[in-house]
Amino acid sequence: MKKVLVIGGGAAGIMAAYSAARSGQEVHIYEKNEKLGKKLFITGKGRCNITNASDMEVLFQNVVSNYKFLYSAFYTFTNEQMIELMKEAGVPVKIERGNRVFPVSDKSSDVIGGLERLLKKEGVAIHLKSEVSKILTSQQENDKTVMGIMLQDGSEVKGEQVIVATGGVSYPSTGSTGDGMSMTEKLGHTKTRLYPALVPIEIEEEWVSRLQGLSLRNVSVSFSAGKKEFYQNFGEMVFTHYGVSGPVILSGSSYLPKYEKKERVEVCVDLKPALSEKQLDLRILRDFEENKNKDFKNSLNLLLPRKIIPIIIELSGISPEKKIHEITKEERRQLIYIIKNLKMHVKGVRGFEEAIITQGGVKVKEINPATMESKLVKGLYFAGEIMDVDALTGGYNLQIAWSTGYLAGLSTARE
Numbered sequence: 001m002k003k004v005l006v007i008g009g010g011a012a013g014i015m016a017a018y019s020a021a022r023s024g025q026e027v028h029i030y031e032k033n034e035k036l037g038k039k040l041f042i043t044g045k046g047r048c049n050i051t052n053a054s055d056m057e058v059l060f061q062n063v064v065s066n067y068k069f070l071y072s073a074f075y076t077f078t079n080e081q082m083i084e085l086m087k088e089a090g091v092p093v094k095i096e097r098g099n100r101v102f103p104v105s106d107k108s109s110d111v112i113g114g115l116e117r118l119l120k121k122e123g124v125a126i127h128l129k130s131e132v133s134k135i136l137t138s139q140q141e142n143d144k145t146v147m148g149i150m151l152q153d154g155s156e157v158k159g160e161q162v163i164v165a166t167g168g169v170s171y172p173s174t175g176s177t178g179d180g181m182s183m184t185e186k187l188g189h190t191k192t193r194l195y196p197a198l199v200p201i202e203i204e205e206e207w208v209s210r211l212q213g214l215s216l217r218n219v220s221v222s223f224s225a226g227k228k229e230f231y232q233n234f235g236e237m238v239f240t241h242y243g244v245s246g247p248v249i250l251s252g253s254s255y256l257p258k259y260e261k262k263e264r265v266e267v268c269v270d271l272k273p274a275l276s277e278k279q280l281d282l283r284i285l286r287d288f289e290e291n292k293n294k295d296f297k298n299s300l301n302l303l304l305p306r307k308i309i310p311i312i313i314e315l316s317g318i319s320p321e322k323k324i325h326e327i328t329k330e331e332r333r334q335l336i337y338i339i340k341n342l343k344m345h346v347k348g349v350r351g352f353e354e355a356i357i358t359q360g361g362v363k364v365k366e367i368n369p370a371t372m373e374s375k376l377v378k379g380l381y382f383a384g385e386i387m388d389v390d391a392l393t394g395g396y397n398l399q400i401a402w403s404t405g406y407l408a409g410l411s412t413a414r415e
Helices: 011-022 038-046 056-061 067-076 079-088 108-121 179-185 206-211 247-253 277-290 306-316 329-340 396-414
Strands: 003-007 026-031 063-065 093-096 100-103 125-128 132-140 143-151 156-158 161-164 195-197 201-203 215-225 228-239 243-245 265-270 342-349 357-359 380-382
Touching (some): 003 011, 003 143, 011 108, 011 161, 011 396, 056 063, 056 067, 063 067, 067 396, 079 100, 079 108, 079 396, 100 108, 132 179, 143 161, 161 396, 206 306, 228 247, 277 329, 306 329, 380 396
Parallel strands (some): 003 026, 003 161, 026 125, 161 380
Antiparallel strands (some): 093 100, 143 156, 195 357, 201 342, 215 228, 215 265, 228 243, 265 342
């Protein structure tokens, strides 16, 4: 029996500890917060989007960074196995729109409670308010080997294997402050550039702030740089005082780092994706026929949310007081174009404080994808967001945490 020390008690750390203990190891979790799963508690707006029930191909399609690195992890511990494990932990689940998996109770605290019961059952020792400051190693010639950890108070804990699951730098108030990356950099690992991902976007156009609080459902959103469209999705978005947010926007933000420094990025919203331009024209003509003696500003109430109508009128260039029967075919075409192509430009993104995840992290080329063990330090393993892997919204990032954590824990027994 080996002694496995897990740094970090979030989703990846909990799963790594469970997997290692189930494989017969003596396992200790060291968590600097006063409880486990602090970031897990706020995921899915407090409901905890545990995983996604789509088939494996869809999971890989929704990974933004280094999806090939995750093959072994995803197939070693699948989304179906995670759903079964939740049931075993006494947490029944339900599947919602987009195959998102949530606890039936809609409480993330139930997920954390269920995982804690599994840890207790496997005999995992949990050390709360225990911050790790250093990973201890020994060196013989060119080979580094893990010897244990040093805590913030200077005390040392010996262990043959260490799993680092300290997360990224998003939502630092939950304890994700990048300390694990710093510790492993000192051991020779490389940290790729970090970006806030799944994060709200700031917009240049001033009219956006006037729409603050407006939520749009069933819209199509695309991002483009120059002539290249690099993201397109369908769903829900919301306007804020600084720009835009909501699921389709957050997912799109994960692709921005590749483009925003090179070219101006345009966000285009189709407010009526279910209608072709011809169908929309017929719809508008019908509404106009019923309101032909009214002012233009009073003609769109059945077509668009009330709050956005003044903006659409302004962008169309048609006078708000113009009578409906005076509107020309060319003006109507311009109106249709604006409704199908509401354009705005990216000013920047919000910071790590508002980012759901971190893009970037420990370079995956320095980690064995079949075991999650470091290629540089024997006995050192990685799990979760600390690595340069990330995905879109919908439960995919938590599945990365579960799968990499499980594989790391399992690999400690294989060695």
